[in-house]
Amino acid sequence: EAQVTQNPRYLITVTGKKLTVTCSQNMNHEYMSWYRQDPGLGLRQIYYSMNVEVTDKGDVPEGYKVSRKEKRNFPLILESPSPNQTSLYFCASSLDDSSYSPLHFGNGTRLTVT
Amino acid sequence: KQEVTQIPAALSVPEGENLVLNCSFTDSAIYNLQWFRQDPGKGLTSLLLIQSSQREQTSGRLNASLDKSSGRSTLYIAASQPGDSATYLCAVINDYKLSFGAGTTVTVRA
Numbered sequence: 001e002a003q004v005t006q007n008p009r010y011l012i013t014v015t016g017k018k019l020t021v022t023c024s025q026n027m028n029h030e031y032m033s034w035y036r037q038d039p040g041l042g043l044r045q046i047y048y049s050m051n052v053e054v055t056d057k058g059d060v061p062e063g064y065k066v067s068r069k070e071k072r073n074f075p076l077i078l079e080s081p082s083p084n085q086t087s088l089y090f091c092a093s094s095l096d097d098s099s100y101s102p103l104h105f106g107n108g109t110r111l112t113v114t
Numbered sequence: 115k116q117e118v119t120q121i122p123a124a125l126s127v128p129e130g131e132n133l134v135l136n137c138s139f140t141d142s143a144i145y146n147l148q149w150f151r152q153d154p155g156k157g158l159t160s161l162l163l164i165q166s167s168q169r170e171q172t173s174g175r176l177n178a179s180l181d182k183s184s185g186r187s188t189l190y191i192a193a194s195q196p197g198d199s200a201t202y203l204c205a206v207i208n209d210y211k212l213s214f215g216a217g218t219t220v221t222v223r224a
Contacts (some may be wrong), residue, residue, distance in 0.1 A: 004157075031210070033212065035212075035214075040216070041216075042203075042214050042215065042216040042217065043203070043205075043214040044214070045211060045212050045213075048210055048211070048212075050210060056210070058211060058212075059115075059211070059213075090157060090158065092158075101163075102148060102160035102163045103148065103150075103158075103160060103205075103212070104160070105150075105157035105158040105159070105160075106157055107156060107157045108155075108156070108157050
């Protein structure tokens with residue numbers, strides 16, 4: 001089944017403890033991206049990747065890192081999480097630069113930083 | 115910076131009524147516009163994608179129009195059903211960057 005898989009679905013951690021949220025797609029998509037969703041602010045793009053080894057910042061990249069060493073994986077890294085990074089995170093992918101192909105979303109990761 | 119606005123924020127209609135959801139954006143230099151559906155606790159499901167050169171797209175009971183020059187898109191859902199209850203979001207793409215509206219939460223009453 002074609003899908004975008006995020007893990008974990010739920011994560012509770014403490015301030016400053018490094019964590020990684022994984023994202024994997026099995027559709028051979030070139031474009032992948034990360035978003036956070038907050039009440040009243042909607043979905044905001046964190047980082048995106050046009051292809052392997054090519055990444056760029058979205059609207060809210062501060063406090064996050066990403067890497068794209070393989071086409072199928074695009075992990076989101078929080079080196080030193082803070083409470084303001086408590087949010088619902090989504091990974092998405094599309095066939096190419098997303099201009100002409102729809103985005104496929106994962107089911108989300110709910111992160112709580114205490 | 116692209117700003118995307120969706121009006122109304124919430125909508126409640128009786129079953130069978132047609133739904134009209136609005137989306138406006140400030141920068142007309144978009145690659146495409148997409149409409150998504152989000153159910154509580156779930157990810158987003160793509161409903162329709164309209165390329166910048168297109169005026170509308172249709173899928174079943176759904177029809178979306180795009181007027182790039184005025185920065186507007188409208189999603190029409192015909193003959194609404196309780197299963198259409200969800201949050202609907204629009205998103206536009208400029209230079210690989212995606213900007214979302216805050217969404218319209220729809221409730222269809224049986």
